[in-house]
Amino acid sequence: xxRNLLFLFGISLFLITACNNASKEAAxxxxxxxxxxxxxxxxxxxxxxxxAVKIEGTVMHTCKHGGKRMFxxxxxxxxxxxxxxxxxxxxxxxxxxxxxVRVFGILKEERIDxxxxxxxxxxxxxxxxxxxxxxxxxxxxxEDQGAEDKxxxxxxxxxELKKSGKDHLSFFSIEATSFTELK
Amino acid sequence: MQRKTLRRWNNALHRDLGYLFFGMTIIYAIxxxxxxxxxxxxxxxxxYGKSFKEFRVTLPPGGVVDKTYALNILSQVGExxxxxxxxxxxxxxxxxxxxxxxxxxxxxxxxxLEKKTTxxxxxxxxxxxxxxxxxxxxxxxxxxxxxxxxxxITGLFIxxxxxxxxxxxxxxxxxxxxIPALFLxxxx
Numbered sequence: 092x093x094r095n096l097l098f099l100f101g102i103s104l105f106l107i108t109a110c111n112n113a114s115k116e117a118a119x120x121x122x123x124x125x126x127x128x129x130x131x132x133x134x135x136x137x138x139x140x141x142x143a144v145k146i147e148g149t150v151m152h153t154c155k156h157g158g159k160r161m162f163x164x165x166x167x168x169x170x171x172x173x174x175x176x177x178x179x180x181x182x183x184x185x186x187x188x189x190x191x192v193r194v195f196g197i198l199k200e201e202r203i204d205x206x207x208x209x210x211x212x213x214x215x216x217x218x219x220x221x222x223x224x225x226x227x228x229x230x231x232x233x234e235d236q237g238a239e240d241k242x243x244x245x246x247x248x249x250x251e252l253k254k255s256g257k258d259h260l261s262f263f264s265i266e267a268t269s270f271t272e273l274k
Numbered sequence: 275m276q277r278k279t280l281r282r283w284n285n286a287l288h289r290d291l292g293y294l295f296f297g298m299t300i301i302y303a304i305x306x307x308x309x310x311x312x313x314x315x316x317x318x319x320x321x322y323g324k325s326f327k328e329f330r331v332t333l334p335p336g337g338v339v340d341k342t343y344a345l346n347i348l349s350q351v352g353e354x355x356x357x358x359x360x361x362x363x364x365x366x367x368x369x370x371x372x373x374x375x376x377x378x379x380x381x382x383x384x385x386x387l388e389k390k391t392t393x394x395x396x397x398x399x400x401x402x403x404x405x406x407x408x409x410x411x412x413x414x415x416x417x418x419x420x421x422x423x424x425x426x427i428t429g430l431f432i433x434x435x436x437x438x439x440x441x442x443x444x445x446x447x448x449x450x451x452x453i454p455a456l457f458l459x460x461x462x
Contacts, residue, residue, distance in 0.1 A: 149359050155312075155319050157404045168363040182406040185322055185390065189358035189370020 124195060129165035132172045136263035139198040144265060146194050147273070148172060150187040158182030163192070173264035175199075180267050187272065196267040204259040205252065208245050215241050281431065288428035291421045298418045305403035308396055321397040322390040327351075331378055331385045334367075339380075344369045347376055351387050 125139050129148040148163030151171060161183040162171040174194055176183060215238050252260050312320040331350070334343045339362050347369055348354040356372035369376045374389040401407065405415060430439045430447065437443060 149361065151361060157406060164361055166361065168361050178408060181408075182401065182404075185319060186373075186392075189375065191359065 127198075129163055129170055129172050132263070133170055136198060137200070137261065140200045140263075142198055144196060144198050146172060146265060147191065148194075149191050150183070150189065153183040153185050153187055155185065158184060161187065163194070173262075174270075175264055175266050177266045177268045179269065191273040192270050193273055194265060194267050194270040196265040196269075199264050199266050201262045201264065202259040203248060203252070203262060205249075208248055208252075212242065212245050215245075281434075284428045284431050288425060288432060291425050291428075295418055295421050295425070298415075299422075301399045301402055302418075304396065305399040308393075308400060309403065319390075320400050321393055323393060325389050325391075327387040327389075329385050329387065330383050333380060333383050337380055339367045347378065347385070351376065 124143045124145045127135060127139065127144050127146045129146065132146070146163065148165050150161050151164045151168060152162045154160040159176045159182070161174050163174060164171055174183070174196065177196060248260065308320050311317060318324050329350075331347055334340075339360060341357075341360070344360045344367075345354050345357055348357055348371055353371040353374070358370040358372065360367055360369040365380050367378050367380060369378070373391070374387065376385055376387050378385045402411070402415075405412060430443065432438075433443065435441065439447065
């Protein structure tokens with residue numbers, strides 16, 4: 092009986108190791124990838140929407156609700172690049188904070204318009220606010236924002252939208268397909 | 275099929291699903307308690323324990339932070355060997371080391387040391403509970419969820435008589451349904 096159980100454990104460990112190695116190897120193949128920098132991200136992002144990109148930066152923050160997002164900076168926190176976990180990424184662990192990483196992924200554009208802001212506002216006014224709704228800035232404490240802070244953020248976005256003279260604001264992020272911690 | 279045979283199959287299914295999914299149930303139950311209290315704000319992170327300590331530091335000359343200054347600060351808390359990087363923002367600097375950081379208010383020298391302790395095992399349980407793994411695990415956890423439904427239904431018919439579903443069991447089952455319904459009514 093004990094031998095059978097040990098055999099079962101052995102098979103499980105083998106499968107887990109084999110699967111991990113396969114996903115790492117698959118992640119190493121990169122073609123036609125544009126190199127971006129954190130410093131110029133805001134000004135150049137619109138050129139690469141839905142294209143494969145590579146970026147390096149220091150992890151400033153990871154989302155503690157499941158590790159689906161992280162934010163990269165480069166020396167100062169004036170520009171934060173939002174990275175979201177693609178289907179092949181398990182999570183962005185909190186242990187990455189402060190580490191330099193290289194990320195491969197697809198650049199995504201999120202458009203915020205009046206309709207979006209109205210829906211977000213309505214969501215916040217519900218008793219149980221939805222964590223996934225809204226714009227994640229990566230700033231210290233942004234995940235612990237109360238309803239009033241979020242409503243103030245919406246108001247600021249409405250002003251920004253008005254000033255822009257456009258019907259939407261664009262927020263760019265990278266959906267990561269793979270990443271490496273640089274030592 | 276005879277009633278007796280049906281009950282035997284019911285009990286066998288309940289027993290075997292119970293054995294098979296014992297591990298998953300423990301994982302989801304323990305992680306569930308952790309995530310419940312994390313969401314209630316009882317602690318700051320589901321995977322890491324965090325401790326904080328306030329202290330004061332000497333400000334950098336001219337307000338400019340460099341690696342030497344960062345290492346000097348870390349030496350005060352015994353973490354200079356675990357230095358990772360630092361970021362300077364408007365009025366503050368945050369120095370990162372392997373298992374934490376030091377946040378310094380550059381206007382007055384107030385500093386806060388944050389240290390992280392990994393909650394091993396619970397961290398892995400949370401990974402499964404959140405389904406961060408995705409892929410095949412999505413299907414396996416669906417199978418587990420379906421098995422939970424079967425376990426609940428078969429559990430109703432294990433006993434006969436006054437302690438079964440037509441006796442005491444009916445009252446307890448009704449109470450178990452009414453309690454979450456009351457929470458919905460009062461809090462929604």
